[in-house]
Amino acid sequence: MRRAVCPGSFDPLHMGHVEVIARTAGLFDEVVVAVATNYSKTSMFSLEDRIEMASEVFRGLDGVSVAPMGAGLLADFCHEIGASAVVKGLRNGSDLDYEVPMAVTNRALRGVETVFLPAEPRFAHVSSTIVREVHSLGGDVRDMVPGVVARRLGAKRR
Numbered sequence: 001m002r003r004a005v006c007p008g009s010f011d012p013l014h015m016g017h018v019e020v021i022a023r024t025a026g027l028f029d030e031v032v033v034a035v036a037t038n039y040s041k042t043s044m045f046s047l048e049d050r051i052e053m054a055s056e057v058f059r060g061l062d063g064v065s066v067a068p069m070g071a072g073l074l075a076d077f078c079h080e081i082g083a084s085a086v087v088k089g090l091r092n093g094s095d096l097d098y099e100v101p102m103a104v105t106n107r108a109l110r111g112v113e114t115v116f117l118p119a120e121p122r123f124a125h126v127s128s129t130i131v132r133e134v135h136s137l138g139g140d141v142r143d144m145v146p147g148v149v150a151r152r153l154g155a156k157r158r
């Protein structure tokens with residue numbers, strides 16, 4: 001039984017995340033979408049909201065569950081739930097530069113491997129930061145996020 005973790009702040013969840021998580025579900029028996037409390041960022045959505053939205057998006061996807069990651073180390077979370085791998089999408093070289101030191105550290109800490117999946121090109125420009133910025137300046141983000149996220153963003157504006 002191979003269990004993988006797809007971790008992130010998901011603030012908010014966007015189509016790039018969804019696509020990578022769906023592909024991960026095809027590679028592993030179980031996928032846990034681990035929603036982090038990220039103290040270094042001011043989040044747009046609360047942890048509860050981010051978990052709710054992800055749960056709704058992945059409800060129909062076999063083997064995929066959503067859980068809070070807590071405020072500790074990702075490597076410890078993986079160890080506690082018996083996950084052997086972290087899976088992350090890579091959009092570009094900057095993502096790689098950012099992710100590799102974390103991947104090496106997670107392996108050193110708990111022997112957790114990291115698997116990188118290349119981002120689907122049509123979502124390679126999408127990030128939570130871009131979604132928040134476009135939305136906050138009045139732009140349409142419906143192509144970039146799942147329907148539930150678009151509705152929650154719309155509700156925030158009203």
Ligand code: PNS
Pocket residue numbers: 007008009010036038072073074075101102103105106
């Ligand atoms: O979506 P994000 O904000 O890029 O997600 C980053 C996240 C939460 C996956 C990353 O910051 C993380 O793994 N945080 C947990 C703390 C930890 O383990 N830090 C050391 C990694 S070397």
